[in-house]
Amino acid sequence: MAAKFAFYPPNPPSYNILVDEETGKMRISDVHQRDDVDVDVLKLTTKRGNEIVAMYIKNASASLTLLYSHGNAADLGLMFHIFSELSLHLNVNLMGYDYSGYGQSSGKASEQDTYADIEAAYKCLEETYGVKEEDIILYGQSVGSGPTLELAVRLPQLRAVILHSPILSGLRVMYPVKRTFWFDIYKNIDKIPLVECPVLVIHGTEDDVVDFSHGKQLWELCKEKYEPLWIKGGNHCNLELYPEYLRHLRKFISAIEKLPRLRNVSEQKTTDEVVVAAESSSSGNNTNTTEQVIILDKSRPSTDLKEKDKGRPSIGQRSEKSRLSTDSSSREKSRSSTDKRDKSRKSVDRSGKARNSVDQPDRARNSFDRLGDMVRSVGFCNVDCLKQTAAEA
Template sequence: MGTATSSMAAKFAFFPPNPPSYNITVNEASGKMRFSDVNYQRDNVDVLKLSTKRGNEIVAMYVKNPSASLTVLYSHGNAADIGQMYHIFTELSVHLNVNLMGYDYSGYGQSSGKPSEQDTYADIEAANKCLEEMYGIKQEDTILYGQSVGSGPALELAIRLPHLRAVILHSPILSGLRVMYPVKRTLWFDIYKNIDKIPLVDCPVLVIHGTEDEVVNFSHGKQLWELCKEKYEPLWLKGGNHCDLELYPEYLRHLRKFISAIEKLQRPRDAPDLKPKDQTEQASNNVTEQSKEKSRPSIDYREKGRPSFGHREKSRLSTDSRDKARASIDKREKSRKSIDRSFKARNSTDHSERARNSFDRLGDMVRSVGLCNVDCLKQTAAEV
């Protein structure tokens, strides 16, 4: 039973498109590689071949965005390769304002070897190493994106990067075996044991899942989100299935909101504390106030928020000045909220047309390539 189940799990995990959707050609003059079967190729895309520690050579593509401060490392789902994902990757780079690297697992597309769980771990490690060494991208500026089966290698790498900026899980799985059987505990022959890894991730995690997913039940995404240390507002797409989430306007809108929040979150490089600045200061103040006079909460808050200025003015604060300080803090808070609302409104106005167009383009892309991550799952389970 164990051998048969393990074999089934392996069959579930890997469905590389056959034949691959692309070939690679080399420009004789520049020596630059490109995909020969992709229309409307862009000059800001590098096509790469990377060696893995397991002896395979995988194909990757890197989309450069000169105004980006963050980089997404995208692990795609099943029944797809980066030739099919090319236009989706380039659109996400533009509308999320990020650099983006996508890669093919061993045995997918024009990558050598045969796909296996351990090979996908080596594949994403090679892609991340390329980001660091070739493009100078630090883990503090990296977001891992795992779609369906891609959630496996994404979480495996996430638990080994202590200063990773964030993780996005798109229709993720609890584990390979749990997609097919409602097992209550992790078995040794299972693959992609995400349920055991997600509590070890120290950075913010966004989970996206369709409520009507017929391949990977919605409960997988929901349980993974509940187990996160640093939960970000999830996106549960009502009526969404396994392969159509990009068609929903909320998909791109929520991703943009998440990226914006992560950009504003200045995380210390030597500590895993990822609370927003206001929450961190408030928590510190709550502890401090227990040992200070109750009549001076506003002064304590001001001194915590602006230590150098607070120390100089501390000796000159009187009852009247404390009242003014409190009023000033309230005014700053209202001003900050006003600025935030203004920024959101302006951002919405500036990007509404682009967002609407991007939804249409992404929808057309998804429909055109017929992306599905594990379409053959039920048939495979019946055959074994």
């Protein structure tokens, strides 16, 4: 049931795999490859037995490598040109891959399969291309934020993470639940506080597939925050079209390149850690182009922990605040007993209104209907995947 809602591979796939008769190298069909772009197309076997397709774009002057997990309703054929442009303009190597069941990858997509898929791509970077953990930046777009954060929490020396229109969790896209249930998928809200490296979050303020609040809350929960990019008016599928998208990514990559490589975890616990941040990060203003590197002493209380608590108050915290407020109210009421009965009745009425608002069945049903329409129409996608959907419509 979760897979039905979460995964929407292009059908049919947007490409085929062709083999060059002279060189024996594989290539992706139906795409125009620039002469200055060096691409390897590979087939990787995952630990769950699926064979996935990956592509590795080599940039001769790059020092960092981007491992990109694309959004839903997309595959390597649709992402080929975006990957090529990112590699060129950000001056990075780039590894992209198709999830099981996407493109020409075998199997059928599931949460656990996507975790095995990104692990296979990461191992290929290490074993085939000699890329080190501390030189890798994980990039997760939309549903790709799930496998990205799953891998990020297991890589303590990772250089950085980029989350593009990310989700708090699969269920929270469907309905704004306040707690995590066992049957939920991609529980990013619980994983993001465990990521040790700098995190950049990009989200459009008018996203009608994954609400802007998802990206904002994930950023608030980050340990090492980098100045976020909130694209005013941006939707779920068009952020690449805004000039500030590429400009902000360039600034982030430049700042990350200046960071020293992370030492092992035991050393990090006893020494200062380099953290990338922005001068106006707390305000969420994306117009400031000043790069800033801040050294935070781990032995002192971190302001990020305060941000984290503020960004995601627990049920217990809310209950405690409510209890304190009630106690204070009770003491006031004891001083003015004549109004006590009326105030109590008003309080009950207000509670009843709040409860009716939360439990209103029509709002819940409409929320699920909207999700169904979104999944059927575009899913979690990128710009190019809309073309086929629009033509069919």
